[in-house]
Each structure stands twice: as structure tokens, then as C-alpha cells.
Amino acid sequence: MTMVPLEPxxxxxxxDLHLDAEPGERTALRATRCPACKRHSFPARNLCxxxxxxxxxxxxxxxxxxxxxxxxxxxxxxxxxxxxxDVGVAEFDEGICVIGLVxxxxxxxxxxxxxxxxxxxxGRIFGFRREQG
Numbered sequence: 077m078t079m080v081p082l083e084p085x086x087x088x089x090x091x092d093l094h095l096d097a098e099p100g101e102r103t104a105l106r107a108t109r110c111p112a113c114k115r116h117s118f119p120a121r122n123l124c125x126x127x128x129x130x131x132x133x134x135x136x137x138x139x140x141x142x143x144x145x146x147x148x149x150x151x152x153x154x155x156x157x158x159x160x161x162d163v164g165v166a167e168f169d170e171g172i173c174v175i176g177l178v179x180x181x182x183x184x185x186x187x188x189x190x191x192x193x194x195x196x197x198x199g200r201i202f203g204f205r206r207e208q209g
Contacts, residue, residue, distance in 0.1 A: 093119055094202040095135070099194040103202055104137035105174060116172040136174070138189040139207045140166035143173065145184045157195040164188070166204050177203035 097103040108117045108131035110124035116134065117125060124131055144165040151159040162178040166188050179193055186206050193203035 094190060094192065097192045099192050099200065101192055103190050103192045104135045105190055105202060107134050107136050107170075107172065108132060109134045109170070116168075116170045118172055118174050134170070136168050136170065136172070136190070138166075138168065139187040140168045140174070140189070140204070142178070142182055142184055142186045142188045142204065142206075143167045145178060145182060156199055161195070164204060166190075177201070179203050179205045182206045 092106060094103040094105050105118060106120045108120045108122070109115070110127060110129050110131050112129040113124060113127045115124055115126050117131065118136065120133060121131055123129065142164050145162060146164070147160055147162050149160050151157070157177070162182070163175065164178040164182065165173050165175050167173045176190070177193055177195060178188070179191065182188060182205065188204040189207050190202045191205050192200060194200050
């Protein structure tokens, strides 16, 4: 397999990881798909990291399956997120897995959706929560 260097997104494209929403609200993740090899990438890339083909933007809005779930009990040095907190790997129907903070009760195998979280003041990012109803 040939790997290609990651290029910055072209001027005018958002570099945000997710669609804008308020903390606690559902969001969707900005990803890309390679039309040649069908690989999905997150975060979004303008060139496929596997084959170098220009990519197309896609939105990952879930639900996804929570494949891995672990708790962080001790705050890593330099981290702004206060422990304890949960981290999980969510697998989307597109086949891509994304790691993120997990909010609220959740178990491995649950159906989860992305939401906007603010784990510290000014630190707005995406996370996952169990899909409601």
C-alpha cells in the first residue's frame, strides 16, 4: 500500500470536525470518501491517504455502534478534560470507526449518535451518547 502525505483542506472549506450545534445537541461529523478505493476518512482529507485520489465530502450522522468503551480514571498530564470520563469507539454504517468522549450511560454494543460537548470552558468538540428511543 502506498501512503500519501495529508494535505490541508482547500481555502474556503471548513476544518471543523462536526456540524455546528450547541453543547448537548445532536450533530454530524465531517468526513470524506474516496471515489476510487471507497475508503472513508475522518477527519476530512482532500486526498485519500491510501491511494492519493481527491476525496468527496460526506457527513456521518449516525447512528453508530459503540464497539469499545473504557473509563479514564486519572487525568493524563496536560489534559484539559477532568477525569473521570468515558471514551469509546463508534463504528458507522460506512465502515469507519471514530474515537470520542462518551456522555451519559452507555454500554458496548449500544447504538450511539454524535453530539456537541464542552468538556471544559471553550473546548467545544463532538462526543457520543446512547441513541434516544
